Amino acid sequence: MQDNIHGKAGLPSISFQTLGLMFIAGFFATLAFDFWGQLVSPGLGWANLSPHGLAKSLLGTFGLPNNDFAGYFVHFYLVGLIGYPIGWLFVFKPLWNGVIGQKLGWFVPSVVYGFGLWVFAIGGITAIAGLPFFLNFTGITWVALVGHVLYGIVMVAVMQVVREK
DSSP: HHEEEEEOOOOOOOHHHHHHHHHHHHHHHHHHHHHIIIIIHHHHHEEEEHHHHHHHHHHHHHHHSHHHHHHHHIIIIIIIIIHHHHHHIIIHHHHHHHTOOOOTHHHHHHHHHHHHHHHIIIIHHHHHTOOOOOGGHHHHHHHHHHHHHHHHHHHHHHHHHHHHO
């Protein structure tokens, strides 16, 4: 699949294959994120992530419907299946490869990407949604860090596996 997925300049082609890759990788990465943040972390006595709550707050800030369905829809579909995979395939990975190259493989850039997602979501989106910057660095902040890095690793790992088939 790898030969069919890349277009010019290292950017993926816009195709059903790319869309499928995004959805599959985003699905498993979002499952890993939610498994960590809503089951494992609270099971260890740490914070419980509620990403749909952040999405609801953001929607409310813009005067949009911000019920539970809308929050879950934004978190799982728009961000997990579409937004974050687009960010990896069309922005971060091409920039990384242009500046750093491929000498570090896929794992290191996936960790850096996950860290960037954490900064974006917990540092930026929370502020836009009217919540405290980095949620005042409470326990949820650090659980979210692990969750976003895990998301990045799982998403890119799944992309690697799918591309090898």
